[in-house]
Amino acid sequence: MEKKIALLVIDMQKGSFTPKTPRYDTDGVVSRINELAKVFRELGYPVVYIQHDGTGTGEFEKNTIDWENLDELEIKPNDIRIDKYANDVFYKSSLQTELSELNISELFITGCATDFCVESTVQSALTREYNITLIADGHTTGERPNLTAKQVIDHYNWVWQNMIPTKGRIKVEKAEKVIDSYKKLASS
Numbered sequence: 001m002e003k004k005i006a007l008l009v010i011d012m013q014k015g016s017f018t019p020k021t022p023r024y025d026t027d028g029v030v031s032r033i034n035e036l037a038k039v040f041r042e043l044g045y046p047v048v049y050i051q052h053d054g055t056g057t058g059e060f061e062k063n064t065i066d067w068e069n070l071d072e073l074e075i076k077p078n079d080i081r082i083d084k085y086a087n088d089v090f091y092k093s094s095l096q097t098e099l100s101e102l103n104i105s106e107l108f109i110t111g112c113a114t115d116f117c118v119e120s121t122v123q124s125a126l127t128r129e130y131n132i133t134l135i136a137d138g139h140t141t142g143e144r145p146n147l148t149a150k151q152v153i154d155h156y157n158w159v160w161q162n163m164i165p166t167k168g169r170i171k172v173e174k175a176e177k178v179i180d181s182y183k184k185l186a187s188s
Contacts, residue, residue, distance in 0.1 A: 006046045006104045009033055010089060010111025010118055010139075012073055013051055015059065015066025023112060023140040024149035027072075032138050032175035033110050034074045039182045046080055046102055049073070050095070052117070053083040087120035090128070105168075106131040108178065110138035114149075114156050122160060122170070129167040134160050136172045 012033065017023055037047045049069060054060035060067045062083065069075060084093045099107075107130050111118050118139045125132050136157050141149050161172045 004045075004102060004104045005040075005106040005108060006048055006099065006102065007036055007040045007108045008048050008050060008089070008110065008121070009037070009073070010050045010109070010121060011052050011084075012049075012070050012112055013060065013066065014068050014070060015064075016112050017070060021142050023142055024153060025137070025140060029110070029112075029138060029140045030070060030072045032135065034072075035179055036108065036110065036135065036138065036175055037074065037076075037079070039179055039186065040108075041076065041078075042186050043182060046104070047076070048080040048082055048095070048098070049075055050082045050084050050089050050093075050111070053085055084117075087117045088124045089117065089121040090124045096128070104130075106133070108133045108135060110135045112140050114139045114141040115144070115152050116141075119156060126163070126165050126168065126170065129165075131168045132160075132165075132170045133178065134170070134172045135178065136174045138175050 017026055040047050051067060052060045053062045055062045080098055082093055082095050085091060089095050107125055109118060109122060109132060122132060141152050143149050144152055157172050160170055163170050
């Protein structure tokens with residue numbers, strides 16, 4: 001059976017990238033996500049943009065500016081859009097249904113925030129036995145009380161590299177390595 005993969009882009013929304021909530025290496029992360037998405041589309045793999053929908057909470061209300069994805073993201077009409085309602089993307093969203101219908105067995109994960117929605121989604125995907133590749137330089141977060149954003153990102157990259165998966169596998173790779181390997185696949 002052909003390996004079916006998908007790129008997840010989690011919560012790269014305007015409300016998470018404000019002067020009050022700066023994120024580490026935003027421009028670099030967005031650029032790498034755009035490059036990954038381009039390669040995935042060229043190979044016919046789905047690109048899934050996930051947006052937190054906080055309707056009724058006063059934050060990330062659907063169809064508000066805070067809810068919108070960053071303007072710098074190159075989202076295409078054929079990309080899949082999913083609303084999420086908790087840190088874990090799988091919780092009460094249509095993600096699992098979409099992935100099952102597409103017969104996806106491997107997820108490449110990017111987005112914001114490393115220590116909240118990205119981490120929760122990784123844990124949930126592991127229990128669903130997906131093969132997972134975290135893009136080491138494709139996720140971001142903000143400064144925390146006792147850690148810099150860079151320290152948080154480095155810490156979670158280390159945690160994910162050392163996790164014991166269920167039946168799937170988990171690895172952490174830089175965007176450039178993933179892009180190069182899939183560009184070779186596209187040109188063959």
